[in-house]
Amino acid sequence: MSSSRIDLKNPVLATILAWLVPGLGHAYQGRWFKAALYSVCIWSTFGCGWVLGDGKVVYYNTDLKRGRRPIGYAAQVLVGVASLPALLQTSRATPRDIHQFSRDSIPLERPLSGEFEGWLIDAEFPGGRGNFKFRGQISIEPSPDATFVKSVTGKLKGTISKADELETNIPDGSTIELTIDYLRSLEPAIYPSSDRELQCEAKGQLLGANGGELKAGVKGKILNVRSIWNRYAAPLDAEGLEETHGDLGKFFEIGLVYTWIAGLLNLLAMWDAYEGPAYGYGDEEPAGPTAAPPDVGAGTATPESTTANHSTDIPPPVGEPQPTVVPGVAKV
Amino acid sequence: MLLPIFAAGLNVTWLLLPLIITVSLVYNATRYELPEKILRRSLRMGVYIFAFMGGSMVILYLFS
Structure with missing residues (x-):
């Protein structure tokens, strides 16, 4: 309901502003209390959902072949600037990044280096075989003479510690230096996480007194290698979606629902910016009927029936029929 | 992981409260x-x- 007591200014512009930034449309109209209320409520709901979902709940990912439709995003996009980047991120990610179930054929698009944390799996070392935890530095780049996407060159250097009860004389904290030549799998470049997972094959040297040849599969993540540009509102691939469900459990779903509700609440706020409050200003006198005198009639207290009851105070002109009031039925 | 520690051990029913507000x-x-x-x-x-x-x-609790 549009109230003449509220200056809605340009309602269309206010609605667009309210969509883009919850609260901004009402601030433009000078409705400061509502601007603050909508801003705090909608942003906090959206933010809680974002945190509960580990920053992975806002994404635009449609894959009609797999039966996925972005219905949830239709609600999230109502929050405006917070969710619009998801459209851009999906256009930046390659179809392979989003739709492929396996990460086996994602190529290394540029050199990567940084701190690496993970595992040496099924490592063959002097006198045995087993798994180790690893922490150190990695540098990896596409092989210049690559004939297919798996060929890379890289180095891995750091310390290992035993991951299980191994019968070995290799002490924890031993240093290794490996060469990477084969990339087994790689997380997409555009993905909602600061760390980037990879699996590769490596071989090299175990340094120190118990040194010797070492060959292992390597699985882990390069820490803090993705910029916010490459991770904010980025789409989850099928494998990432499964992992996220496994890691977060119900909190992923709850985070989604929070962001959906934030968007739907902003839809109400947008309508308020366009049309004003639905029931009026809020200090109007209650319009409509007053209570009927107890001695008059037995009809219902609808406005019309009440008027009819009051009209019985004045007798009708002679010759006109007396109005009858049927209990429980309003006069039509 | 952004998930706060308090939320991990929280009964999810309490997450309805901020939504109600x-x-x-x-x-x-x-x-x-x-x-x-x-x-x-x-x-x-x-x-x-x-x-x-x-x-x-x-x-629901009584019927469960």
């Missing part, structure tokens, strides 16, 4: 303009929703 505040803000009226109606609506949800939970 925000939904009742935003809904009533779209109905009225006066802050006092908005806050009063929001409080009433919030209590109703909380009572309804709590009652439903008790009933």
Whole structure:
């Protein structure tokens, strides 16, 4: 309901502003209390959902072949600037990044280096075989003479510690230096996480007194290698979606629902910016009927029936029929 | 992981509470303009929703 007591200014512009930034449309109209209320409520709901979902709940990912439709995003996009980047991120990610179930054929698009944390799996070392935890530095780049996407060159250097009860004389904290030549799998470049997972094959040297040849599969993540540009509102691939469900459990779903509700609440706020409050200003006198005198009639207290009851105070002109009031039925 | 430590051990039912507060505040803000009226109606609506949800939970608990 549009109230003449509220200056809605340009309602269309206010609605667009309210969509883009919850609260901004009402601030433009000078409705400061509502601007603050909508801003705090909608942003906090959206933010809680974002945190509960580990920053992975806002994404635009449609894959009609797999039966996925972005219905949830239709609600999230109502929050405006917070969710619009998801459209851009999906256009930046390659179809392979989003739709492929396996990460086996994602190529290394540029050199990567940084701190690496993970595992040496099924490592063959002097006198045995087993798994180790690893922490150190990695540098990896596409092989210049690559004939297919798996060929890379890289180095891995750091310390290992035993991951299980191994019968070995290799002490924890031993240093290794490996060469990477084969990339087994790689997380997409555009993905909602600061760390980037990879699996590769490596071989090299175990340094120190118990040194010797070492060959292992390597699985882990390069820490803090993705910029916010490459991770904010980025789409989850099928494998990432499964992992996220496994890691977060119900909190992923709850985070989604929070962001959906934030968007739907902003839809109400947008309508308020366009049309004003639905029931009026809020200090109007209650319009409509007053209570009927107890001695008059037995009809219902609808406005019309009440008027009819009051009209019985004045007798009708002679010759006109007396109005009858049927209990429980309003006069039509 | 951004998930706060307190949320990991939290009964998810409590996560309904902030939703009740925000939904009742935003809904009533779209109905009225006066802050006092908005806050009063929001409080009433919030209590109703909380009572309804709590009652439903008790009933479901008794039947479970």
